[in-house]
Amino acid sequence: MQVNKEEEGGGGGGEDTEVGIKKRRKMERRSEIKSAIEELSLMVKLKPVVTRARNGDEKDEPRDDAFHVPTRLFLSLCGVILEVLDKVGPTMAVLRLDIHQNVQRVESFKESDPSKYSNLAEMIKKETGEGNAKKGNSCSKAIVWLTRSLDLMVALLQRLAKDPGQKMEQAVEESYNVTLKPWHGWISSAAFKIALQLLPETKTFINLLKTKDESYENFKEDTQTLISLISPVLEEIHCILKLYGLDRLKSK
Numbered sequence: 001m002q003v004n005k006e007e008e009g010g011g012g013g014g015e016d017t018e019v020g021i022k023k024r025r026k027m028e029r030r031s032e033i034k035s036a037i038e039e040l041s042l043m044v045k046l047k048p049v050v051t052r053a054r055n056g057d058e059k060d061e062p063r064d065d066a067f068h069v070p071t072r073l074f075l076s077l078c079g080v081i082l083e084v085l086d087k088v089g090p091t092m093a094v095l096r097l098d099i100h101q102n103v104q105r106v107e108s109f110k111e112s113d114p115s116k117y118s119n120l121a122e123m124i125k126k127e128t129g130e131g132n133a134k135k136g137n138s139c140s141k142a143i144v145w146l147t148r149s150l151d152l153m154v155a156l157l158q159r160l161a162k163d164p165g166q167k168m169e170q171a172v173e174e175s176y177n178v179t180l181k182p183w184h185g186w187i188s189s190a191a192f193k194i195a196l197q198l199l200p201e202t203k204t205f206i207n208l209l210k211t212k213d214e215s216y217e218n219f220k221e222d223t224q225t226l227i228s229l230i231s232p233v234l235e236e237i238h239c240i241l242k243l244y245g246l247d248r249l250k251s252k
Contacts, residue, residue, distance in 0.1 A: 031211045032080045033222045039076050040229040067240050069120040069233065071110050077230065078103050078146050081153050087208040091198040094191055099149055102142035109139040121240050128244045144249050147237050151179040154227055154234065160206060161223040164216065168202040183250045 078099065085096040110117045117123050124140045127133040133140035155175035159166060173196055181189060199205070210219040241247040 031209060031214065031219075031222070032083050033209060033219070033226050034211075036077060036080050037222060037226050037229060039073065040226070040233070067119075067121040067236060067243075069237055069240070071106070071118055071120045071123070073233070074120050074143075074146070074237075075103060075106060075110075077150055077233075078106075081149055084153070084209065088200060088205065091195050091200075094195070095149070099146065102146050105137060105139050105142040106146070120237070124240060124244050124246065128246075133244060133246060134249065140244070140246055141249065143237070144241060144246050147234065147241065148180050148183060150230070150234055152176060154230060155179050157223050157227060160202065161220050161227075164202060164206060164220075166202060168199045168205055169196050171202065172196060172199060185251045188251055 081099055082096060082103070085092045085099070106120075106123070109123050117126075120143065124133060124143060127138050127140045132138050152175055155178060156171060159171040159175060163171075176192060180192070184192070200208070206216070206219065210216075210222075238247060
């Protein structure tokens with residue numbers, strides 16, 4: 001992955017925070033989806049990850065130095081989830097708190113060496129090398145659950161763009177079943193089931209996501225653009241997690 005180096009620097013940490021992201025978007029009067037599209041378009045340019053085998057043939061064997069996911073970009077996308085959950089209301093308060101705490105862990109780790117940890121993969125590499133990646137409240141575990149939360153957001157947006165008439169409860173449950181549920185224990189799954197019963201209607205939720213004067217067709221187009229941009233980023237993060245043996249982690 002190639003990135004815009006001007007967007008990658010270690011300074012300006014305040015802009016990485018949830019508050020900074022919210023202020024910027026409020027001033028510019030853009031929807032969360034449009035803002036995410038702009039940041040993704042400016043910061044990321046994907047390229048295939050290929051290594052060369054001993055016999056000279058090319059095959060997909062990613063190395064630990066073959067990945068570069070900008071931490072600022074990752075945190076910005078997580079900020080989008082928090083803003084969306086804020087608009088849904090207290091229904092998803094438990095999920096929102098969990099995401100917020102995980103974001104804080106990643107931000108704190110990044111600030112320990114802003115230049116080095118401008119690459120998300122370096123954080124996981126560091127903790128794995130020390131044997132701490134799967135322990136306690138590690139930054140690596142935070143990245144795992146934040147990535148899965150992003151998977152949930154993408155899956156939900158895909159369903160809403162495809163069928164805006166689908167009931168919100170059904171859309172969220174189906175998205176949850178293929179993203180977070182396989183990794184949740186019975187306590188987390190039960191809590192999510194309860195939250196499903198208090199969701200807003202689909203039309204209300206879509207209106208919360210788009211700007212006041214934006215048509216549904218424009219919202220659908222923006223949603224599809226966002227999905228096409230974010231999916232390769234998530235795919236790369238999942239490759240990193242798999243490389244370090246973190247892709248099968250489950251909660252209790």
